[in-house]
Amino acid sequence: MKKLKIGIIGNGGISGIHARAYSAIADRAEIYALCDINRERSLSMAKRLGVPEERVFTDVHQMVKLSEIDAVDVCTWNCAHAECSIAALEAGKNVLCEKPMAMNADQAKKMKETAERCGKHLQIGFVRRYGNDMEVLKNLDREGFFGEIYYAKVNYTRRNGSPGGWYSDAARSGGGPLIDLGVHVIDYSRYLMGNHRPVSVYGVTFEKLGNRPKIKKAGGYSASDAGKSDVFNVEDLAVGMIRFDNGSVISIDAAYSLNQREDKGDMEFFGTRGGAKVTNSVELFSSQSGYMTNTVLDYPTDFDFNGAFASEIRHFVDCITVPGTECIAPAEDGVVLMQILDGLYESARTGHEVEIR
Numbered sequence: 491m492k493k494l495k496i497g498i499i500g501n502g503g504i505s506g507i508h509a510r511a512y513s514a515i516a517d518r519a520e521i522y523a524l525c526d527i528n529r530e531r532s533l534s535m536a537k538r539l540g541v542p543e544e545r546v547f548t549d550v551h552q553m554v555k556l557s558e559i560d561a562v563d564v565c566t567w568n569c570a571h572a573e574c575s576i577a578a579l580e581a582g583k584n585v586l587c588e589k590p591m592a593m594n595a596d597q598a599k600k601m602k603e604t605a606e607r608c609g610k611h612l613q614i615g616f617v618r619r620y621g622n623d624m625e626v627l628k629n630l631d632r633e634g635f636f637g638e639i640y641y642a643k644v645n646y647t648r649r650n651g652s653p654g655g656w657y658s659d660a661a662r663s664g665g666g667p668l669i670d671l672g673v674h675v676i677d678y679s680r681y682l683m684g685n686h687r688p689v690s691v692y693g694v695t696f697e698k699l700g701n702r703p704k705i706k707k708a709g710g711y712s713a714s715d716a717g718k719s720d721v722f723n724v725e726d727l728a729v730g731m732i733r734f735d736n737g738s739v740i741s742i743d744a745a746y747s748l749n750q751r752e753d754k755g756d757m758e759f760f761g762t763r764g765g766a767k768v769t770n771s772v773e774l775f776s777s778q779s780g781y782m783t784n785t786v787l788d789y790p791t792d793f794d795f796n797g798a799f800a801s802e803i804r805h806f807v808d809c810i811t812v813p814g815t816e817c818i819a820p821a822e823d824g825v826v827l828m829q830i831l832d833g834l835y836e837s838a839r840t841g842h843e844v845e846i847r
């Protein structure tokens with residue numbers, strides 16, 4: 491089988507995790523070219539990966555001219571996802587684009603339309619779809635454990651964890667914890683609950699704590715290498731309700747900073763027959779022989795960060811090289827997620843429920 495040649499655009503924090511995942515399947519894919527507006531970053535990555543300097547670019551439009559490249563992996567700031575993906579698709583490359591798909595639903599739709607027009611594969615980096623915990627929950631659901639899941643309560647809140655840098659600059663990120671963290675848990679629950687169509691949302695955002703400095707011994711999240719920025723013009727807390735066409739609802743809390751005891755990443759699912767709570771483990775709530783039962787799975791269900799990325803990248807390569815592979819995280823789901831996020835931000839701005847069409 492032909493070895494895929496990959497170009498990675500955006501050579502910062504997450505691209506290193508992607509690169510490691512490609513290295514794990516070195517017989518099927520190789521990192522052929524790199525691109526970052528910050529040349530030093532790409533050069534140091536190129537040195538680590540053994541990519542020659544003549545294949546290091548600062549302009550995506552130049553990189554995608556390389557006819558040898560089969561696929562492009564977009565790991566830039568959110569504001570460049572659409573431009574880089576569209577440039578790559580139009581140059582005939584397949585694309586994996588990190589989450590969130592874009593800055594808004596209009597950009598996301600253009601990306602999807604471009605992929606369709608150019609007949610290329612566009613996959614979105616919804617990495618939580620590939621975790622052990624998701625596999626377990628999907629299997630349980632298939633076996634009828636939950637009955638109908640009609641409500642999910644998902645929480646991705648940090649006590650003192652604004653990443654700062656471009657993440658807190660709306661022009662580059664598109665928003666705060668809702669678009670950065672909320673996207674993971676909203677997608678996770680929507681995917682588990684059957685990918686229903688959202689019909690309306692209600693959201694509220696707060697800007698109370700901003701980029702507050704790290705407090706000694708606060709524990710929890712520590713800032714990434716997102717660069718320095720004096721700007722903090724995104725929300726620090728977002729809460730919302732999302733209603734779907736089958737009547738199910740997701741309630742979401744996402745925060746960079748919140749005066750609570752510790753960082754949280756809880757997702758609770760409530761079905762007509764059983765329920766589940768996903769933290770670092772999966773706990774199930776059900777009943778048996780007339781008794782209420784709580785069960786903790788004796789199976790590795792903590793989210794394996796590197797393992798999930800390895801599965802995501804392997805799946806990307808499969809989608810391109812193995813005929814008939816059905817994409818686990820297609821562009822269509824990225825568009826729907828952006829519609830939900832746009833609606834929540836609009837609702838927060840206007841104070842009203844927003845319909846999603």
Ligand SMILES: NC(=O)c1ccc[n+]([C@@H]2O[C@H](COP(=O)([O-])OP(=O)(O)OC[C@H]3O[C@@H](n4cnc5c(N)ncnc54)[C@H](O)[C@@H]3O)[C@@H](O)[C@H]2O)c1
Pocket residue numbers: 499500501502503504505525526527528531548550565566567568570574588589590615617656670714715716717
């Ligand atoms: N799936 C996950 O769990 C996960 C985790 C972290 C980040 N991410 C996503 O990955 C993306 C990158 O995040 P990060 O933490 O690695 O950020 P980062 O700042 O560490 O790296 C991003 C890089 O993109 C470069 N860049 C920006 N615009 C560019 C352009 N037009 N062309 C070429 N390069 C450009 C920047 O110079 C920077 O080096 C974001 O979209 C983020 O949401 C996903």
